[in-house]
């Protein structure tokens with residue numbers, strides 16, 4: 001499959017995952033879709049908690065699902081987010097960039113060229129590499 005079509009599919013999977021966000025406190029729903037080295041997609045959503053600090057972000061949900069299933073190689077992650085009311089169909093007014101903790105979790109399992117797709121829709125998205133969004137990082141040695 002052509003890379004752009006694959007990207008669209010990954011963003012669409014993030015939009016679908018966002019529907020399952022558990023975010024009664026912030027009402028900020030986030031969805032992520034993580035593409036493994038072998039081509040599977042793991043979806044994640046944010047899961048909040050009445051004790052706010054126990055909240056898990058969508059990106060980490062996707063990573064922890066995949067890692068706990070034995071996956072160790074990752075190619076890309078797509079992320080979408082926004083308040084429930086701001087959503088217009090499958091289009092979101094703002095881009096949800098991954099938080100610092102999630103970037104650090106990516107750093108643990110991904111190489112410098114790991115791709116991060118952050119979008120307002122499957123047609124309108126930005127693309128970064130991990131080394132761009134987490135320069136001069138601390139983590140396992142990069143080969």
Ligand code: THU
Nearest residue numbers: 026028030046057058097098099
């Ligand atoms: N959130 C994510 O799921 N991913 C991020 O990278 C940033 C923040 C969630 C956590 C919380 O449930 C809500 O967004 C508001 O911070």
